[in-house]
Amino acid sequence: MPDDLDRLLTDAKRASRELGVAPAERRHAAITAIADAIERAGDAILAANAEDLERGRAGGLASGLLDRLLLDEGRIAALAAAARQLAALPDPIGEVLRERTLPNGLELTEVRVPFGVIGVIYEARPNVTVDLACIALGSGNAVVLRGGSAAERTNAVLVATMQDAIEASGLPRAAVQTIDRFGRDGAGRLMRARGLVDLLVPRGSAALIERVVTESTVPVIETGAGVVHAFVDRAASLPMALEILLNAKTQRTSVCNSLETVLVHRDIADTAVPAIADAMREAGVTIHADTPLPGVDAPEPLGEQGWSTEHLSMDVAIGVVDDVRAAIEHVNAFGTHHTDTIITDDADAADRFLAEVDSAVVMHNASTRFTDGGEFGFGAEVGISTQKAHARGPMGLPELTSTKWIVRGTGQVRA
Amino acid sequence: MPDDLDRLLTDAKRASRELGVAPAERRHAAITAIADAIERAGDAILAANAEDLERGRAGGLASGLLDRLLLDEGRIAALAAAARQLAALPDPIGEVLRERTLPNGLELTEVRVPFGVIGVIYEARPNVTVDLACIALGSGNAVVLRGGSAAERTNAVLVATMQDAIEASGLPRAAVQTIDRFGRDGAGRLMRARGLVDLLVPRGSAALIERVVTESTVPVIETGAGVVHAFVDRAASLPMALEILLNAKTQRTSVCNSLETVLVHRDIADTAVPAIADAMREAGVTIHADTPLPGVDAPEPLGEQGWSTEHLSMDVAIGVVDDVRAAIEHVNAFGTHHTDTIITDDADAADRFLAEVDSAVVMHNASTRFTDGGEFGFGAEVGISTQKAHARGPMGLPELTSTKWIVRGTGQVRA
Incomplete structure (x- = not known):
């Protein structure tokens, strides 16, 4: 019965x-x-x-x-x-x-x-x-x-x-x-x-x-987990980068589309990393890293999952990478295939990042916080799929x- | 390592x-x-x-x-x-x-x-x-x-x-x-x-x-299993029905899109069932049923899974149903959501069957053997999906x- x-x-x-x-x-x-x-x-x-x-x-x-x-x-x-x-x-x-x-x-x-x-x-x-x-x-x-x-x-x-x-x-x-x-x-x-x-x-x-x-x-x-990256390319506008990074990290920290890791191109690291770290700390964000960073005093170690840590809090990891190829490899290796963004004025670097980063949503010069059914015009969302079968993204x-x-x-x- | x-x-x-x-x-x-x-x-x-x-x-x-x-x-x-x-x-x-x-x-x-x-x-x-x-x-x-x-x-x-x-x-x-x-x-x-x-x-x-x-x-x-039905409506052309049923059952028996169950509208059962059973037996097909059928001597009982048996052999189950609604209910209850066909000249009955049968491929006046990536023009096929997520059919x-x-x-x- x-x-x-x-x-x-x-x-x-x-x-x-x-x-x-x-x-x-x-x-x-x-x-x-x-x-x-x-x-x-x-x-x-x-x-x-x-x-x-x-x-x-x-x-x-x-x-x-x-x-x-x-x-x-x-x-x-x-x-x-x-x-x-x-x-x-x-x-x-x-x-x-x-x-x-x-x-x-x-x-x-x-x-x-x-x-x-x-x-x-x-x-x-x-x-x-x-x-x-x-x-x-x-x-x-x-x-x-x-x-x-x-x-x-x-x-x-x-x-x-x-x-x-x-x-x-x-x-x-x-x-x-x-x-x-x-x-x-x-x-x-x-x-x-x-x-x-x-x-x-x-x-x-x-x-x-x-x-x-x-x-x-x-x-x-499968929905949800978001180890979300922003890559600040050497051809990035630094003011635009700072605005996007702060929005992606601090506008709402408890959600899956919030930023967890900033990767910076080595060629601009000496100026960009201190500027990003200062702006983040001023906003109340704790910096994490696995090596010394230019102009950053005493960063905290990475979280328990290393570069794959999803903080969902006022914490961000910062790393320096050699080029867009290394950034793509890092994102594909440590991310959760949710949302990742590149900040650059170089169209070729952007196209390569958009093509090769294996995530549900890939962005150029935009805040990762836009990955959302409501923002996409869907009215509401059932969730954000991070798998590839059937549906991907909001x-x-x-x-x-x-x-x-x-x-x-x-x-x-x-x- | x-x-x-x-x-x-x-x-x-x-x-x-x-x-x-x-x-x-x-x-x-x-x-x-x-x-x-x-x-x-x-x-x-x-x-x-x-x-x-x-x-x-x-x-x-x-x-x-x-x-x-x-x-x-x-x-x-x-x-x-x-x-x-x-x-x-x-x-x-x-x-x-x-x-x-x-x-x-x-x-x-x-x-x-x-x-x-x-x-x-x-x-x-x-x-x-x-x-x-x-x-x-x-x-x-x-x-x-x-x-x-x-x-x-x-x-x-x-x-x-x-x-x-x-x-x-x-x-x-x-x-x-x-x-x-x-x-x-x-x-x-x-x-x-x-x-x-x-x-x-x-x-x-x-x-x-x-x-x-x-x-x-x-x-x-999920691919494959095919408890495939044909419903012979009261408005069916009997010669067309016989041709489709024989093709669907006997053209190749070991495949998932071959016919397993024939449902016949009660209004035409007295003439259609004997004609179908004779044609099937003449082609070497064994008839299975769970009740006496008009004009059919000693049908075999249904298979081990009852109406859900997938014979994949020269065996077919025949049943009589009251109307198209009962046929749809039977197919949805006992089928595997693979391929099901209605044979009828009544456009309303066809539309209802096509809309309400919950299968990957639903057909009107066609042999179920056409559910195939090659036949659909796909070149080849990975398989035939019988689930609803991601892909359905060939x-x-x-x-x-x-x-x-x-x-x-x-x-x-x-x-």
């Missing part, structure tokens, strides 16, 4: 079949209804969130996690606004990707279709709960959410509110479900629900992602779709 | 960096050189193949496997011809998939890039060895092959021949490597080579695919690519 979780996943699969043939207008109407409902339910959401925060404080949750857990009126309004933006984006479903007619007259059409059921395992971020539900509806998928115990009460109210709105729009409640009540066991079963879960996305700590990648037997998108609506070949014939058989 | 297999995988990664920036002309020249070299080395290849066949016969290999293992002059010529066809296909690398300019002036471009290193685990089919090497070169990837012990000598000669041709074309030998000599341990380590293997494709038996999906920590494409050159976002700025920072 199926237990509750089996039934929940089967309900999700059934709901996904309905969503897969529902017109875009109805799915968009459901997203708009979610935006309205969340604004209307603001008091209940904030009350549940206060309980989670209280429990978190009592349990000694770190301040960074408490901040991610916190909802307030402004954040609720921002969630509703993001949902409305998603509802205004073009529908990816049914888009024709390739068409061809074979010599025997068979007509082949490759079209975008929803995945079916998307699972997401994430940690302590209730805003993600709403983003994910709306992205899933926007791409015709059902979603099963495991949001982590710290946000359990907030997520329960958010999901119930969204389910009411979805049902009122004529779509199945099971389009959006939470499995928080099944605890860690629920997450493990989600990872092995072959045939019911079509794609699983982990969002959160490196340990969480590692566990999901290792244990899952359903297809997974994942929005098209990244939550699969494809299908439709073959129309008049009785053709194979010779 | 790295052992041989670590070094082999590291060499593959390094070779993939060279291939990733090699111009298409050079990669196409290498494929053409492979075609020439394989034709020239025909005698050595056939001698090695004779040894494998001898060992296979002595070891009691089934006749179907022996046939898959066999190379002869005709098959070698066909391999060379397929390679030359691949070399003539458009290069997918560098193709621009999306472009946009953000309000702040940042220019975003999404381009196709190679994966890097593709691993393939397959069984006893030396022709696949050449197809895979050429598809990998055509898409700018290095490939690491585990072809199974039955074909080990043939594969060793094929790989050495191809490596010589690749090197003579100015590309690295390590672009194509075999790990057959590492045995089962090699396959297991390929599955867990995170950071070195970017995509792993198993091709072969259900047991092999199950092992790879379960044990791998690198991204996997996998050719574009399916062996990833993407990368290139962001060009003039000093933009995030506010």
